Amino acid sequence: MYRIIKKEILNPDVELMVVHAPYVARKCEPGQFIILRVDEDGERIPLTIADYDRKKETVTIIYQVVGYSTKKLSNKNEGDFINDFVGPLGQPAPIHKVKRVLGIGGGVGIAPLYPQMKKMKDLGVQVDVLLGGRTNKHIIMENMFEEFVDNIYYATNDGSKGIKGFVTDKLLELLENGEKYDLVVAIGPLVMMKAIVNITKENNIKTNVSLNPIMIDGTGMCGGCRVTVGGETKFACVDGPDFDGFLVDFDECMQRQSMYKEEEEHICRIGIGDGNNA
Numbered sequence: 254m255y256r257i258i259k260k261e262i263l264n265p266d267v268e269l270m271v272v273h274a275p276y277v278a279r280k281c282e283p284g285q286f287i288i289l290r291v292d293e294d295g296e297r298i299p300l301t302i303a304d305y306d307r308k309k310e311t312v313t314i315i316y317q318v319v320g321y322s323t324k325k326l327s328n329k330n331e332g333d334f335i336n337d338f339v340g341p342l343g344q345p346a347p348i349h350k351v352k353r354v355l356g357i358g359g360g361v362g363i364a365p366l367y368p369q370m371k372k373m374k375d376l377g378v379q380v381d382v383l384l385g386g387r388t389n390k391h392i393i394m395e396n397m398f399e400e401f402v403d404n405i406y407y408a409t410n411d412g413s414k415g416i417k418g419f420v421t422d423k424l425l426e427l428l429e430n431g432e433k434y435d436l437v438v439a440i441g442p443l444v445m446m447k448a449i450v451n452i453t454k455e456n457n458i459k460t461n462v463s464l465n466p467i468m469i470d471g472t473g474m475c476g477g478c479r480v481t482v483g484g485e486t487k488f489a490c491v492d493g494p495d496f497d498g499f500l501v502d503f504d505e506c507m508q509r510q511s512m513y514k515e516e517e518e519h520i521c522r523i524g525i526g527d528g529n530n531a
């Protein structure tokens with residue numbers, strides 16, 4: 254059992270939890286994830302490690318409340334326990350010392366971007382970040398990034414923070430203004446990562462992305478998280494979740510991600526799946 258040390262509501266859809274998980278905290282690296290089960294009967298849900306503290310033996314997760322299991326998790330409070338918290342899973346993100354990086358985070362993808370950018374800063378890299386969301390309420394963790402980044406830019410659909418438009422609009426503006434980057438790390442919805450890669454490819458800027466396909470066992474056994482990268486089949490849970498964005502077949506990923514849409518949108522009339530019957 255894993256104790257919830259802290260819970261914070263970041264915006265109406267997104268929450269943060271600091272969980273006492275000594276083994277994960279000792280071993281984890283930016284880019285890796287955990288799979289948790291809220292209770293004994295719970296589904297296994299993968300969540301990226303947003304931060305960790307080796308001394309306090311804690312791991313921070315940031316999750317969007319979207320369906321049955323994340324609602325169940327959201328019903329838990331400080332002092333409560335999570336049944337399983339397995340990890341660290343996946344490969345650490347490929348973090349190397351470069352001169353200058355631009356981290357681009359969209360929505361809840363801002364959370365996994367944070368530990369990667371923090372580690373790059375520790376390596377002496379010049380770090381700029383560009384955070385995007387539907388409105389200013391959907392931009393999370395800005396204070397945490399502001400503590401260490403060199404420049405921070407925002408893009409919102411309604412213009413309530415930063416430029417009015419997509420992160421790709423701001424990326425184009427930065428490149429047109431002559432900003433030079435050796436690496437872009439983009440984490441967010443597939444459609445966002447695909448659009449970013451289209452721009453960075455043209456400008457020959459190496460780009461890493463983080464994929465979050467449906468995962469079931471998280472151990473490379475079930476094949477649920479299959480993705481095509483550079484023409485080869487990879488399993489995001491053991492080979493990723495971070496990959497070279499130029500090589501990812503985004504169209505296939507998007508098609509596979511929408512495979513269970515009907516089931517996910519189905520609200521059972523006898524109450525199973527509404528998240529309130531935990």
Ligand SMILES: Cc1cc2nc3c(=O)[nH]c(=O)nc-3n(C[C@H](O)[C@H](O)[C@H](O)COP(=O)(O)OP(=O)(O)OC[C@H]3O[C@@H](n4cnc5c(N)ncnc54)[C@H](O)[C@@H]3O)c2cc1C
Pocket residue numbers: 286296297298299300301302315316317318319320321322323324361364365464465466467468469494510517
């Ligand atoms: C490696 C990885 C890291 C992730 N990190 C985060 C994170 O840091 N924060 C965050 O908010 N979300 C993250 N997700 C997505 C998160 O796992 C899903 O939001 C969660 O499982 C939804 O469960 P649900 O029962 O509440 O929703 P459901 O109603 O079951 O599904 C809602 C949506 O969640 C996604 N989803 C559902 N089950 C899974 C699953 N087993 N594997 C992957 N996606 C699923 C689907 O796209 C679906 O449309 C990550 C996914 C992966 C694969």
Ligand code: FES
Pocket residue numbers: 467468469470471472473474475476477478479488489490491
């Ligand atoms: S989740 Fe089963 S192979 Fe990756």
